[in-house]
Amino acid sequence: MSEAEPSAAAPLVGLAAAILAATLDEPRVLTVPVAGQPAGRGEGLPAGPLEPAHPTLERGLRAWVERQTGQTLGYVEQLYTFGDRNRRKGGKGDEDRHALSVAYLALVREARPAADATWQSWYRYFPYEDRRAGRPPCLDALMARLDGWAGAATDPEESRRRSDRIGLTFGAAGSGWNEERVLERYELLFEAGLVPEAGAADDVAGHAMAFDHRRMLATALGRLRGKIKYRPVVFELMPPTFTLGQLQRVVEALSGVLLHKQNFRRLVAQQGLVEETEAVTAETGGRPARLMRFRREVLLERPAPGLRLPSGRAG
Amino acid sequence: MSEAEPSAAAPLVGLAAAILAATLDEPRVLTVPVAGQPAGRGEGLPAGPLEPAHPTLERGLRAWVERQTGQTLGYVEQLYTFGDRNRRKGGKGDEDRHALSVAYLALVREARPAADATWQSWYRYFPYEDRRAGRPPCLDALMARLDGWAGAATDPEESRRRSDRIGLTFGAAGSGWNEERVLERYELLFEAGLVPEAGAADDVAGHAMAFDHRRMLATALGRLRGKIKYRPVVFELMPPTFTLGQLQRVVEALSGVLLHKQNFRRLVAQQGLVEETEAVTAETGGRPARLMRFRREVLLERPAPGLRLPSGRAG
DNA sequence: CGAAATATGCTCAGAGTGAGCATTTACCCG
DNA sequence: CGGGTAAATGCTCACTCTGAGCATATTTCG
Structure with missing residues (x-):
């Protein structure tokens, strides 16, 4: 069983890191410029393909991060392996190759920029996640659009399901806000077409990132928020x-x-x-x-x- | 950055599933026979390589499981991607290819065998994890050997660290038994050379599995034990x-x-x-x-x- | 010196937890 | 048929944890 011959079109495997830090009042993520992306999506996480020279996945990741940002990583933890349909390569001869990406969470102490990498606030990408000053104003516009999305379902059953899900992830009625559900909220916004990655024209739901890096970042935030407990x-x-x-x-x-x-x-x-x-x-x-x-x-x-x-x- | 040309020796990507069920008094895992493994390691998890025809990782996994066991999966959740040194292929022309394996946890309701797959008790592979009848007797032998391993370190500092770690994962002194630390316990036993996968001659630490499938199973148990909470x-x-x-x-x-x-x-x-x-x-x-x-x-x-x-x- | 901004101490009511006692309702057996 | 055994259920109680506030101590700023 299992270990069959390697298929002709072997998958591409990438490594990516959500490198997080915190200055006193702002949580940060280390980003690098990414060429060849649509407008407004020129920022991404440090990333690179897994290479035969890498002894392990994690060592490969550390190598890429050091090369791209000069940052040495301390605490590192694997998050998730993304590999679904919308990560498949579209172009030139790659039609049938899967493109996986193994995402990691890294925590570092100091926030010194290096190379052309820059530290950004998390809340640039997820403005609705910051409730320190109370319910963020951008949530109003967002909820309105989400309600529109829920109502736009043809099937009334589906419409109710969408409403339930909005209430659950964004904390309506009974259940309050759960700060760990960062990924669920992002995925909901994605499905509702409210993020640029999914075709939205504006940034109400936060600034976009290259590829599916914002999804990775959302995963990282949720994990960290849960883990500190x-x-x-x-x-x-x-x-x-x-x-x-x-x-x-x-x-x-x-x-x-x-x-x-x-x-x-x-x-x-x-x-x-x-x-x-x-x-x-x-x-x-x-x-x-x-x-x-x-x-x-x-x-x-x-x-x-x-x-x-x-x-x-x-x- | 990142998306470089595919390297000549692309990685092999496998999919594996820890499929869990429970009859009244015994938790079960679905295993399949694996050929070409060392003696005593002929059991493994359903698994197979990711293929270009698979629309997503999860769909690929479901396909392999159905083909190998006839079992249709309900709840499925990604666990971890294993890809470290000891998973690299040793043989024929594969020297420089990474072999990753994306492991999944699946929960199913009924325990009907199919094909040559068989349901086994978890505790066949992790006998020391079952404390329902009190402290399992096999722990005595295990702890003795672990203590031996700790004492065998040349550096006394290292020796103390090993003792601390044993106490922490197996619950000595102050901290009690934490049932979620299945993986940590397995990895400790692995490092101490007490499991057949790491060269041990007997099964004090439980029955072995093919490849690193027991590590995957340990990950699955720990995750499930945590998640039910x-x-x-x-x-x-x-x-x-x-x-x-x-x-x-x-x-x-x-x-x-x-x-x-x-x-x-x-x-x-x-x-x-x-x-x-x-x-x-x-x-x-x-x-x-x-x-x-x-x-x-x-x-x-x-x-x-x-x-x-x-x-x-x-x- | 008074106001403003933090750091620290301490209290209190209510919810949640760990353990155990007591009752109810079957089945099994002689 | 009555007693013993095995679960399922009900209820209590002491103790800890948690959410909220009140009150005091130190500094800096104006």
Whole structure:
């Protein structure tokens, strides 16, 4: 069974990385220019084909990223392998070859640009995902168009299904906003034809990217937003020492929601995720804050050390 | 950048499926015979190469599974793409080709054998994962060998790291057993050389499989064990109607731990995951139980409808 | 010095969890 | 036919976790 002879038209395998970082108030992604794309889609993730010289997929990815951006990767995690119909090559002799792309999530500490790579805010590509200032205004236009899409279904059954799905992913009625459903929201917008990648003429649903890179980025955001709750991955994005206020700001930037300050520090403290250092800093504006550092030992103590975010709200 | 010319030695891409089901007390996986493997490794997962005729990866997978086992798949979810060094082809002209394998998790309801495929218990491959009857006896031998491996490190630092890792994945001291860490445990055993796939001479750590299929299965079990907690996927494995007792038995079989009966039914009930039917059944031994059915509407109501298992213990 | 901005401490009510006791309703057996 | 056994169900209770607020402590800015 299985291991048959290699087919004549072997698939193309690409590697791509969503490299994420966070300055105090803005979550970032590292992008590179991509030539030969439609207007408005000239930005993409660092990517390149898997080559025989690459010892492993991950090592191949690191090589491509270093070559294209100069960035050395620390934490790396495989996200998903995209390979569906709309990734098949259209042109010259490639008609029958699959084009897969193995996407990775990488977290890095510092945000120094390199080569012609640039750091961009996530929310450039997903403006509706940022709810730190309350319900973002762009959501109104978006919801209106989504409702239009739902109503436009010929079958009333289908119309109801679409409405249900909109409510579910964007958080209507009973269920509230779930910040992890980044991919589901993007795919809904895609299906509704509201993103440039799917033919939309404007950017209400955010700026586009080359190929299906925005889908990969959505996958990465969703994964990260989920993962900070049960793994101490935020600290991959923090400097060696930081204040609890800074940590909270970063978590809020990543998750896109505001948190209750006192409860946040209670949570972090009682879970043993951080420990105090001697130093304090007065750079934060008001009363000086104590500098903290991540307690690596927590990895040996607790089964799921993370920051379970509550449903959110300011303080 | 990125989309360079296809390299001369394009990678081989395979598709593989961990197809899981559950009879009342035993969780199952569908296996097929694999020729040309070392002794004791003649069982594998349904798998086959991605072909140009396959419209998508998932459709290709479904096609291979139906051809090899006759089983039609319902719920399917991509797990991971394996492609590291030890998956590279060794032989005849393939030296420089990568061999990737995209692994999927599939859940099916009924367990009817087909062709030469056979259903096997998970715990045939991971005997130490079944803690329903308490700490499995085979763990003693395993832990002894693991301790030996930890002590055998030349560097004392490395030795301590290995001990920490053993404690962490197999649940020593403070942190208890975490049933989701199936993959981490398998990989630890692999690195310690205790599985036949890594050269071990016996089966203390469970029966081997072809290629790296046992690693895929471990990934699948871990994912499923985690997912039942926040998605109602168990019901993919249940018949249309069932008693709460049966549901609990299945969840226990999947997770490998026993649950407190009264709390389990309280949980299921108050989360609105199921609803009563008119019927009762007397087949369970004692007082007849009411037959329940899955409430699909819950998908529209709750953000994360699942069965958060507690730390477990009998009732 | 007063206002503004943060950092920190502490309280409290309500929901959620882990365990166990008690009852009900079948079947099986002598 | 009565007792024993096996589940299924109902209910309680102590304890922890969580969401929200009130109050105080330090600094910088004007």
